[in-house]
Amino acid sequence: xxxxxxxxxxxAEDAIRLDHWFKQHFPSLGYGRLQKLLRTGQxxxxxxxxxxxxxxxxxxxxxxxxxSDRAAPEKARVGVSDADAAFIRGLIIHQDDDVLVINKPAxxxxxxxxxxxxxxxxxxxxxxxxxxxxxxxVHRLDKDTSGCVVLARNRKAAAHLGRSFNGRSARKxxxxxxxxxxxxxxxxxxxxxxxxxxxxxxxxxxxxxGGKRAVTLYAVLERSGNRLAWLAFWPQTGRTHQIRxxxxxxxxxxxxxxxxxxxxxFLQSEDVPRQLHLHAREISxxxxxxxxxxxxxxxxxxxxxxxxxxxxxxxxxxxxxxEEVD
Numbered sequence: 001x002x003x004x005x006x007x008x009x010x011x012a013e014d015a016i017r018l019d020h021w022f023k024q025h026f027p028s029l030g031y032g033r034l035q036k037l038l039r040t041g042q043x044x045x046x047x048x049x050x051x052x053x054x055x056x057x058x059x060x061x062x063x064x065x066x067x068s069d070r071a072a073p074e075k076a077r078v079g080v081s082d083a084d085a086a087f088i089r090g091l092i093i094h095q096d097d098d099v100l101v102i103n104k105p106a107x108x109x110x111x112x113x114x115x116x117x118x119x120x121x122x123x124x125x126x127x128x129x130x131x132x133x134x135x136x137x138v139h140r141l142d143k144d145t146s147g148c149v150v151l152a153r154n155r156k157a158a159a160h161l162g163r164s165f166n167g168r169s170a171r172k173x174x175x176x177x178x179x180x181x182x183x184x185x186x187x188x189x190x191x192x193x194x195x196x197x198x199x200x201x202x203x204x205x206x207x208x209x210g211g212k213r214a215v216t217l218y219a220v221l222e223r224s225g226n227r228l229a230w231l232a233f234w235p236q237t238g239r240t241h242q243i244r245x246x247x248x249x250x251x252x253x254x255x256x257x258x259x260x261x262x263x264x265x266f267l268q269s270e271d272v273p274r275q276l277h278l279h280a281r282e283i284s285x286x287x288x289x290x291x292x293x294x295x296x297x298x299x300x301x302x303x304x305x306x307x308x309x310x311x312x313x314x315x316x317x318x319x320x321x322x323e324e325v326d
Contacts, residue, residue: 004064006061007062014057014058015056015162016056016162017054018043018053019034019053020137021056022043031113042063042065043062046060046061047061080125080126084118085126088102088120088124088127089126091105092127093148093297098153098156098289099150099153099294100150100151101294101296104120104145104148106143106144106146106275108120109143110143111137120137124136136152137151138161141280144275144278145276145278146279148297150170156288157288164285171284172235172282173232173234173282174234174235175232175281175300176232176233176277177228177277177307178228178229179261180251182218182252186220186321187217188218189216189218189250190215191206191249193205193239193240193242194207194211200259205245212237214237214242215236215237216235216236216246219232222313224311233247241259243278244259247260248261253265254277254278255277256275256277273303273304279304281300282296283295284296
């Protein structure tokens with residue numbers, strides 16, 4: 001491509017992220033190069049500057065600068081190893097013609113980045129199963145958070161699922177262990193969040209005046225004295241690190257979350273694992289085919305199962321823990 005080009009987002013791409021749109025249309029354009037083009041305003045959506053995570057709408061125009069002599073092509077895609085193919089296929093907890101759901105392990109990044117060599121997105125070629133299209137990520141989890149990740153198996157499903165996540169019709173329930181027990185057994189945290197710079201890089205922080213609204217419902221399912229509690233969280237909005245910041249703001253940080261809880265997020269015990277205890281336990285959303293609701297449940301990772309056993313957590317899962325929470 002030697003000149004500036006403008007492309008229109010088609011109906012099947014409605015609600016797709018801008019960075020994912022570029023990956024589909026320009027697979028040789030590296031993520032770092034795209035970020036630079038966005039920062040310098042060379043890529044625009046409807047004439048305006050945009051960020052990588054912007055959800056596009058059908059009919060919008062995307063300005064694309066000349067790429068042929070300015071963007072070094074990525075290395076050719078390396079095939080997924082047999083070991084990684086077997087690994088990622090073993091994570092599948094739901095599969096149909098339109099959707100895959102996997103149980104992402106803690107410690108595996110969803111997408112690549114600086115210094116990240118092995119990640120979920122890099123293994124998705126192993127999940128085509130003969131389909132003409134490569135599966136697409138429609139949302140993300142933090143590297144150290146485990147649990148349900150939804151993949152679209154075709155462009156139409158990706159657009160439908162993107163609208164579900166963007167429109168908040170996807171219901172995501174997280175399980176966590178907190179250091180300390182919330183004062184109330186059920187409640188709503190309505191606290192705006194904003195990104196702030198710090199010595200350890202960017203982090204999220206409470207900002208009631210200038211931040212973006214963030215709302216999380218929570219319910220205590222069981223407790224171990226005053227030391228630990230097993231909670232269910234239902235985020236009503238999708239801010240970065242929302243549950244982690246909200247839990248810390250209640251003075252009950254997620255167990256193992258040193259970033260937001262500091263030393264208070266760890267027990268003085270060699271038996272309790274020091275990893276982050278946050279798990280995307282369940283997801284339910286309208287199926288892109290129109291056939292009712294898709295619901296998937298992910299088993300706990302090994303470090304959280306160990307803590308469950310140590311603490312004797314055995315609360316029943318029957319019923320909806322949020323039915324009485326306003």
